[in-house]
Amino acid sequence: MTTTAGAIAIRPGEHACFRFQRQEERERIADAFMCVGLRLGHRVVYLCESRDVDATLLRLTAAEPDVASALRTGALEVRDANTVYLDGRSFDVERMIAALRAEHRRALADGFAGLSVTGDVVSALGAAEAEALVEYERRLDEEFGDATQVLLCQYDQHRFETGTLVEMTEAHHVEVSPPLATLDPTGALAAARVHPPETLRLAGDLDFENVAGLLDYLDANVHGPLRVDLADVAFADVAGMRALRGSRHQQLTIADASEPVRRLVGLLGWDTDPGVLVAA
Amino acid sequence: MNGSPAHHNLFFYGDDGSLVDQVVPFLSEGLANHEAVVIVLDPRKTALVRDALGRIGRRVASIDRDGYYTRPEDALAGYDAQVRRYLKDGAPRVRVFGELPLCRTNEDSDTWILYEALLNPAFAHHPVTIVCGLDGREQPDRVVEGSWRTHPTAAPTPCGAARSPPARRAWGLGGRDRLSRAAATSSGLLAGSSPTGRTAIATALRSRRCATTARASTICARRLAACSPGRRPTKTSRPTSAPSSSASMSGGGEASPRTGSN
Numbered sequence: 001m002t003t004t005a006g007a008i009a010i011r012p013g014e015h016a017c018f019r020f021q022r023q024e025e026r027e028r029i030a031d032a033f034m035c036v037g038l039r040l041g042h043r044v045v046y047l048c049e050s051r052d053v054d055a056t057l058l059r060l061t062a063a064e065p066d067v068a069s070a071l072r073t074g075a076l077e078v079r080d081a082n083t084v085y086l087d088g089r090s091f092d093v094e095r096m097i098a099a100l101r102a103e104h105r106r107a108l109a110d111g112f113a114g115l116s117v118t119g120d121v122v123s124a125l126g127a128a129e130a131e132a133l134v135e136y137e138r139r140l141d142e143e144f145g146d147a148t149q150v151l152l153c154q155y156d157q158h159r160f161e162t163g164t165l166v167e168m169t170e171a172h173h174v175e176v177s178p179p180l181a182t183l184d185p186t187g188a189l190a191a192a193r194v195h196p197p198e199t200l201r202l203a204g205d206l207d208f209e210n211v212a213g214l215l216d217y218l219d220a221n222v223h224g225p226l227r228v229d230l231a232d233v234a235f236a237d238v239a240g241m242r243a244l245r246g247s248r249h250q251q252l253t254i255a256d257a258s259e260p261v262r263r264l265v266g267l268l269g270w271d272t273d274p275g276v277l278v279a280a
Numbered sequence: 281m282n283g284s285p286a287h288h289n290l291f292f293y294g295d296d297g298s299l300v301d302q303v304v305p306f307l308s309e310g311l312a313n314h315e316a317v318v319i320v321l322d323p324r325k326t327a328l329v330r331d332a333l334g335r336i337g338r339r340v341a342s343i344d345r346d347g348y349y350t351r352p353e354d355a356l357a358g359y360d361a362q363v364r365r366y367l368k369d370g371a372p373r374v375r376v377f378g379e380l381p382l383c384r385t386n387e388d389s390d391t392w393i394l395y396e397a398l399l400n401p402a403f404a405h406h407p408v409t410i411v412c413g414l415d416g417r418e419q420p421d422r423v424v425e426g427s428w429r430t431h432p433t434a435a436p437t438p439c440g441a442a443r444s445p446p447a448r449r450a451w452g453l454g455g456r457d458r459l460s461r462a463a464a465t466s467s468g469l470l471a472g473s474s475p476t477g478r479t480a481i482a483t484a485l486r487s488r489r490c491a492t493t494a495r496a497s498t499i500c501a502r503r504l505a506a507c508s509p510g511r512r513p514t515k516t517s518r519p520t521s522a523p524s525s526s527a528s529m530s531g532g533g534e535a536s537p538r539t540g541s542n
Contacts, residue, residue: 019312162308163336169312193314198370223367223407 006187007204008032009176009232012040012114013147015140016174016192018181019155019165026154029181030118031063032190033152037116038070042150043107047081047119074110081119091129093136097143104149114148120156130164137171152176174201183213191217194229199255203232206240206261218246225251230261241268245275253277287409288399290431291377292424294416299325300332303377306411310375311339316366320345320378321413329377349381352395356402363406372407379413383423393426400432 010016010033020026030046037044048056057078060067070076089095100117107115137153144151155168169175173195180191189210192201200222204210218226228244230236241264244252252275257265270276293299303319307329310317319329320343330337349355359376366374380396383389399410414427 162305162312163334166308166311166336166339220407221372222370223372224370225368 006032007190008036008181009190009192009201009203010150010152010174012150013145014174015144015151015172016176017153017155017169017172018175018177019157019169020178021157025178025182029176030154032187033116033118034076035064037150038066038075041113042116043074043110043112044076045103045115045117046076046078047117048078050080050082053078053080075112091132093132093139096136097139108148116150118152118154120154130161134164134167134171137168141171141173179213179217183217184210189214197227199227199229201229201232205235206233207235207237208239211240211243215243222246222250225253227253227255229255231256231258233258233261236260236264238264238268249275251275255279288403288431289411289433290414290427291411292414292416296328299413300328303329304332307333307340307377308336311336313372315373315375316371317341317375318343320348320376322346345379346381352391352398355395356398363408374408376408376410377413378410379415380423382418383420386422389420389422389426393423393430396427396430
């Protein structure tokens with residue numbers, strides 16, 4: 001495979017976030033998001049700090065074969081977050097939301113199926129008060145739900161107070177912070193934390209090759225009943241499914257499932273297993 | 281299976297400022313990791329910590345110290361139930377900052393130090409991080425000294441990794457000799473790491489309690505004995521998950537008949 005980016009457990013219409021500590025994590029998740037956006041036929045706006053624009057362009061062009069043509073057609077824009085969001089003025093929640101709406105209209109007018117935006121929030125809004133940022137994220141979560149737009153906010157963990165991070169994360173109902181989005185080193189399987197209700201969403205291939213990271217994650221983080229959403233699992237095998245029971249065989253609720261998963265649920269006899277609840 | 285959790289730490293302090301400075305980052309880190317975060321303090325310190333946490337303060341659960349710590353057996357059972365509840369509700373981990381009740385007599389001090397010792401094996405298999413606050417202004421020397429022995433790691437920063445002896449010294453009130461004495465006696469009883477240690481805990485509890493309590497302690501000791509033979513506590517070890525042994529410690533609960541692996 002020539003691409004480095006893999007699956008990402010974010011759906012159209014969602015406002016998601018991730019917190020990162022290392023640059024590699026951030027690039028991996030943002031790149032996967034970009035590839036998914038391009039596949040959806042969206043315009044992808046990739047925001048970064050002004051000094052990083054050129055480096056990001058170089059990196060993306062080298063890593064992804066489609067990037068050069070996407071840049072030519074306007075399907076991908078790598079831009080300085082400051083000019084998009086702030087335009088030289090101070091931070092204002094309403095103006096930011098208006099700017100995003102305008103971007104969305106422009107993408108649709110240009111013939112794209114939608115708009116996918118990802119950006120490092122602090123580089124764009126560095127000057128803003130933490131409280132205003134939280135307010136902004138809450139408004140975004142309320143305002144944007146249209147299936148033709150996807151937002152992925154990036155938070156550099158070193159640049160925020162922990163208390164602010166807690167509130168920011170809560171303002172997004174989808175979170176793909178590492179190790180969720182990076183569960184599998186090959187990128188074939190990715191996860192997201194969706195709430196409420198607290199659900200682990202998986203996307204990609206859930207099979208024997210990719211489950212090691214999932215098993216580790218479940219071991220470390222899940223000590224009670226587990227609720228999963230498997231609607232975005234494109235392929236599954238028995239090893240992948242059994243991994244969901246974890247080493248503790250916890251109660252499992254399957255909130256949603258794709259066709260391959262449903263078939264395996266039947267083959268495994270989980271539809272009559274008292275330890276597994278499969279929602280209709 | 282280790283008899284002592286690397287995550288039962290001691291935070292020794294002498295003024296409100298350092299309490300807030302160290303505990304607030306510790307608690308908010310837990311919140312950021314979506315952990316269940318609990319404080320067990322007196323009302324004054326509860327208010328102090330909550331204020332310092334700001335808007336995220338309401339996400340921290342608080343338990344009144346003096347209402348909670350009536351008897352060690354009760355407190356242990358209560359903790360166990362509470363931790364299981366949080367984990368069942370989806371918390372990846374439980375983070376606790378708690379302080380012992382004021383110990384006015386030697387008997388009180390010994391009872392609660394034994395309780396601290398019991399916490400080590402009791403929570404060895406739970407995904408918990410417990411930091412015990414020790415306020416040098418409130419507690420008698422006997423508690424201070426016992427606390428050094430009952431906490432596998434004692435640290436000036438609660439969220440930090442295991443501290444080396446020099447760091448412990450830096451935070452000891454009584455200086456070098458007290459600490460080295462503590463270190464010298466820190467093997468047997470403290471972590472219930474040997475069968476003798478467990479018996480000693482039960483015996484000690486029995487000797488200072490009425491018959492009912494003694495029965496409870498025997499049960500307690502029996503449950504501790506049910507966990508696998510402990511190895512020497514090491515600083516780097518982390519509590520590992522062991523469904524069967526942790527379930528037997530609690531006398532059932534979430535025991536699963538199937539523990540096969542994939």
